[in-house]
Amino acid sequence: DQQVKQNSPSLSVQEGRISILNCDYTNSMFDYFLWYKKYPAEGPTFLISISSIKDKNEDGRFTVFLNKSAKHLSLHIVPSQPGDSAVYFCAASDTGANSKLTFGKGITLSVRP
């Protein structure tokens, strides 16, 4: 039972354009969301996070949007660069004392020069 779903396994965009990576969740107790980026032969690296008290968090070229009513979040990368080509994992948790991260399957982003 996947509680965090990344339904599109891959995305290809042109350099300079916007990349939009989507993530859906089913557990209404989730209140903290993160995006991790993973290059081949490396471990996932934290990219950006958002708490459920916000609907947007921005860090440079990366913005995460949260729609709690739809249980949906998205990561926007603009402008996209070839170095952004990687696998992007969405993760979620609740902030209880023994909470843990639940990951999605990941989306492979390819940015074409």
Place this chain on the structure above:
Amino acid sequence: DAMVIQNPRYQVTQFGKPVTLSCSQTLNHNVMYWYQQKSSQAPKLLFHYYDKDFNNEADTPDNFQSRRPNTSFCFLDIRSPGLGDAAMYLCATSRGAGGALTDTQYFGPGTRLTVL
């Protein structure tokens, strides 16, 4: 640089032959995690240590054990690897301030396990 180190990067073992994967960290973090990731799937948490307290996930098979002899090191022991245990094994750490497990997790590069 402070980091999470996993050794070896690639491990080949035989069906049923015990194997140990190693993780070390220089971040002095309280929490250490072991994840299993199979191809095109989400990383799956096996267990974690909060300091010396071991927390096993309910669906982690008994075949998987872990040891944390000190703050810096954590080991994953697979007692009798089966073909289905072939996967990438990721170690991660987090600060775990105030008991929360949702602070940023820092991952090692992973160990890819092959079972022959």
